[in-house]
Amino acid sequence: MANVTVIGAQWGDEGKGKLVDWLSNRADMVVRFQGGHNAGHTLVVGNQTYKLSLLPSGVVQGKPSVIGNGVVVDPWHLLEEIAKIGAQGIEITPDLLTLADNAALILPLHRDLDQAREAAAVNKIGTTGRGIGPAYEDKVGRRAIRVGDLADREALEAKIDRLLAHHTPLRRGLGLPEYDGAELLRALEEIAPKILPFAKPAWLSVNEAVKSGKRVLFEGAQGALLDVDHGTYPYVTSSNTVAGQAAAGSGLGPKGPGFVLGIVKAYTTRVGEGPFPTELFDAVGQHLGTVGKEFGVVTGRARRCGWFDAVLVRQSVMLNGIDGIALTKLDVLDGLETLKICIGYEVDGQRFDYLPAGLKAQSAIVPIYEEIEGWAESTQGARSWRDLPAAAVKYVRRVEELIGAQVALLSTSPQRDDTILMRDPFQD
Template identity: 85%
Template sequence: MANVTVIGAQWGDEGKGKLVDWLSNRADVVVRFQGGHNAGHTLVVEGKTYKLSLLPSGVVQGKLSVIGNGVVVDPWHLLSEIEKIGGQGVAITPDLLVLADNACLILPLHRDLDQAREAAAANKIGTTGRGIGPAYEDKVGRRAIRVADLADRSALEAKIDRLLAHHTPLRRGLGLPDVDAGALLAELETLAPQILPFARPAWLLLDEIVKSGKRVLFEGAQGALLDVDHGTYPYVTSSNTVAGQAAAGSGIGPRGAGYVLGIVKAYTTRVGEGPFPTELFDAVGQRLGERGHEFGTVTGRARRCGWFDAALVRQSVALNGISGIALTKLDVLDGFETLKVCVGYKVGGETLSYFPAGLKAQASLEPVYEELDGWSETTAGARDTRDLPANAIKYVRRIEELIGAPVALLSTSPERDDTILMRDPFQD
């Protein structure tokens, strides 16, 4: 039986939390492999809502959960989230949660820098201001503080000095006060006893788990179109969000990713700035947002809404090696007389079947639409394809044709069990 890697195949917010929670029943271990606490997953389990932004979704199921080395970790937020979920009856212990000892930390100075840059920028990226980008900058700049450093005071002191040698000029240029190295050291030493019990070589644990024949579910954050290499740059996140990162961000090796399940919303949304060819500014867009409850889990920001973009998802299928998709929020389209699907773009008299990399071309894209008949019946809560209207099934089949990937799962409400299994990713 295969491992499964779950990634968002659009701009994030596709409903990964519910699907990962649903798939956790079939997995033994759940792994987060990139991003930080800028990503939010909302789980609805037996009427109780859990909002996670750093903890893997598997904790709610009581499954062994791993925060991999590809994640940048705000240790204060992690402790806060552990406490919050504990208050909902889920005790997070080192037997349940493993934190990669080579993961890099997000510090208050990263948050300061993130927020100051965004406030000063003429062309804003639309970050969450939580320090994710600056933390990744320090990681690739080889000056980051990692989880394992919390156990070594001498290493911690030296790394803080090196880190501040870089950050002090940046802070002064932005009008921020200098960081007190002694105070930062004291803060890290205070939280170390609370963090270190969770720290282990995650790669070694996962190697043992895979060799034992257990099944691993890799949980991505954000979406493939926000990938720092392959997304709508520079309006992207600061990490690789594509499926290939599951290997690098967990240490499991490239063959370990298994079946790649792309989560795809039945329409399209985006949070923050950046190009969005099918965005709707009319009553239809408003209706999608209201019916889909399109507000960010972490930020509360209203999401921009538009028609399904098959050209973008087709590109995402290729970039991620997607084996099959989970199509979510089909019920939001109930009651539309007609639906539109973008099948390509026109730009400068030329027709493109893919999303171009150039900023000028991106800004001038005109979507080419195909119209499909909608349906008046409800799909909400359907758990079998026999419960779906004929036109809803036609819509699903046409999406499969346009993106070049089969639908493995259909989600018809936020509830975990309102899911139609068409192909089991763990069996393929």
Template identity: 70%
Template sequence: MANVVVVGAQWGDEGKGKIVDWLSERADVIARFQGGHNAGHTLVIDGEVFKLSLLPSGIVRKGKRSVIGNGVVLDPWALIDEIARLTKQGVEVSPDNLMIAENTPLILPVHGELDRARESQTGVAKIGTTGRGIGPAYEDKVGRRTVRVADLADRATLESRVDRLLVHHDALRRGLGLPEVDRAALMAKLEEIAPQILPFAAPVWKVLNEDRRAGKRILFEGAQGSLLDIDFGTYPFVTSSNTMSGMAATGTGLGPNAIDFVLGIVKAYTTRVGEGPFPTELQDADGQRLGERGHEFGTVTGRQRRCGWFDAVLVRQTCATSGVSGIALTKLDVLDGFDELKICTGYELDGETLDYLPTAADQQARVTPVYETMKGWSESTAGARSWADLPAEAIKYVRRVEELIQCPVALLSTSPERDDTILVTDPFAD
């Protein structure tokens, strides 16, 4: 049976939540494989809005197993709060439908404090983080000093992990002018939260491998976007994990042969939150119009997103690095009513034309987009559920996007509602 990875193919906020929720009807298991509660997915189901940060989008569907994999960094307090919010909306969350990998690293209060202290330093360029401790938690993971979910079950191990962690953090905090960590208070918090988290703990790698052998369909849900990947994104204005499809395997404990289809989520224009280069950014009436029509505010932070024309160069690049099989093109309806639309087909840099985004930060900041102009459409595409419902110019726009990114459209989303989706290729088709 086919297993599908869903990744954002831009800077995030492409509409992954709706697509994953839509696909989860065909899946048996939905697994998060990287990121933390800096991710934000908004689902609209029968007019009700669900806002998720840590929980996989499949949690709102009954009869599905949701998984938080080892590639995620988990804030246990944020998770419990999120579960409580969903419970009030009538969503049941229990060990029967949610598993957390035992080797998942925890985000502790010290991580958020360090994150925010760094971002507030004067004279230091801001990365634009959410201040939620994701970066410092990943640092501790690779520094071999993290506290993991399984450690909560044994007091002696937990104390040893905390002591190793604090040797590092107390030194950093002194340098930043922060007081040393109150060890007793931290231990008390961990001991208090442990019984709420441990019932969800499981050997996810083992369960998922068994599920796969049993022929169950697995949907791997990514967070953020490929352009925020720690290796291939616009470094250093990136997140602290690998956001591309290859991480689905290592972030859950499956091998790469478990991936059958990679679906890249692509917005019909471009947005970005936070700092960093953005070649097609619009700081004019068109950019403002895109932001207002697209309701471009972050699910987690509420920060206004920067908006610009569709950048085919970047999407072609991310489709290559993530091995995208097909894209889900979202928010086409936001482009309704524009007389003209522009698509970036290349960059100019120092008199040369480039068909990719260079790696060097100074070059990324200096590239200027080369645009192709297309005729817009006045009719509405909102709620379209078949190609016949789309204006001819909208279809031409979609086909041109396919040509430029060298990847076919598998799904087309025309509103936040789950059913307002045109299916071209079912990623789960055998």
């Protein structure tokens, strides 16, 4: 049985939550390997809707779940999320949830810095203001406070001093008051007993699970086009979101993540600033946003909407080594007479079949479209291939041809069971 790594193959918000929840039924463990609480997954199970930001989707299924070392963790938010899910009838215990003891923490000073920078910026990135970027900066700057440090007051004191030596000049430059180190120490000592019961060497738990033949599902956040190396830089997140991060962010070797499933929306959306070649500002764009309920799980911000961009998804397929895709929200296209798919770019008269790296070139892209017939019938809730209109089947097949990957799963509504399975990633 293969392990499976699930990643977003666009700019995030592709419907990963539902698919990870669906796959969790077949998995023995679910591992979150990057990002922070700036990303959210919505899981609709019957009449119950769960909104998760840090917690792996496996907790809803009662599957052992891991927050890996590649994640940056706001401990206060984590406790709030555990309480919120608990109020919905799911008790999060240390037997269910493992928190990597070497994961870096997001602190209040990170949130302050994130929000102050965004407010002062002329060219805004469009961050969520939750401290994710500054926390990753401290991690790579070797001054982060990590989960395991909460058990050692002496280490905490020394690390807080080092942290403030860096942050104090930054805060002064942004007009923020100096942060009180003693206050931070008190806050961390207060929360430590509530967090430490979940702290373990997560890498060991994951490796033991794989070695014993368990099926492990690796869950990413955001999307490949927000990757700090491969995305639309600088309008990206602060971590690697591609499938290769599943190994580094969980402490597993590079062969462990197994089958790579790319989640792809049947159209394209983006939250925040940055290039978006196929963005629509007309009635079709409004239709996609309204029917698709395109609002961010975490921030509530309206998502920008546009036609399917095969150029970008084909690039994601290569960057992530995608073995198959899960195509979501096909039903949102119901009723549109004509559909368009971006098959190439033109920049200053030059044709591109990939996203150029330069921001200036990205901003100047003119999409080259192919038109395809739409369908009037409803695809919502379809659970088999033969339930789909012929034009919808043609659209899916054309998407497969253009991106160089086959559809393994097709999602036709937010409900868990409204999923057409063509290829089981765990059986591959």
